[in-house]
Amino acid sequence: MLLAGLAPGGLGSQVTVSIAGLSLPATVARIKAGEFAVSFDNSAALKPDLIRLIYSGRYSAQVSRVRPVKVVSAILSRIGR
Numbered sequence: 001m002l003l004a005g006l007a008p009g010g011l012g013s014q015v016t017v018s019i020a021g022l023s024l025p026a027t028v029a030r031i032k033a034g035e036f037a038v039s040f041d042n043s044a045a046l047k048p049d050l051i052r053l054i055y056s057g058r059y060s061a062q063v064s065r066v067r068p069v070k071v072v073s074a075i076l077s078r079i080g081r
Contacts, residue, residue, distance in 0.1 A: 015038060
């Protein structure tokens with residue numbers, strides 16, 4: 001998960017990410033100027049919470065609208081390559 005701002009600790013630091021009412025243990029995985037990334041612990045206990053968080057509510061990657069003309073155009077473009 002990429003986040004804006006200063007990292008709460010150094011690379012490899014253990015942190016807790018609080019989002020949507022969940023407190024999830026994570027590790028600082030990358031630090032850049034003005035942003036940092038965390039990786040969530042890969043435990044079986046966390047997976048259901050992460051799946052619900054990602055695939056429901058405002059964090060969903062669901063497509064809200066399909067434009068058939070753009071889909072056909074993209075397919076024809078691929079065929080023409």
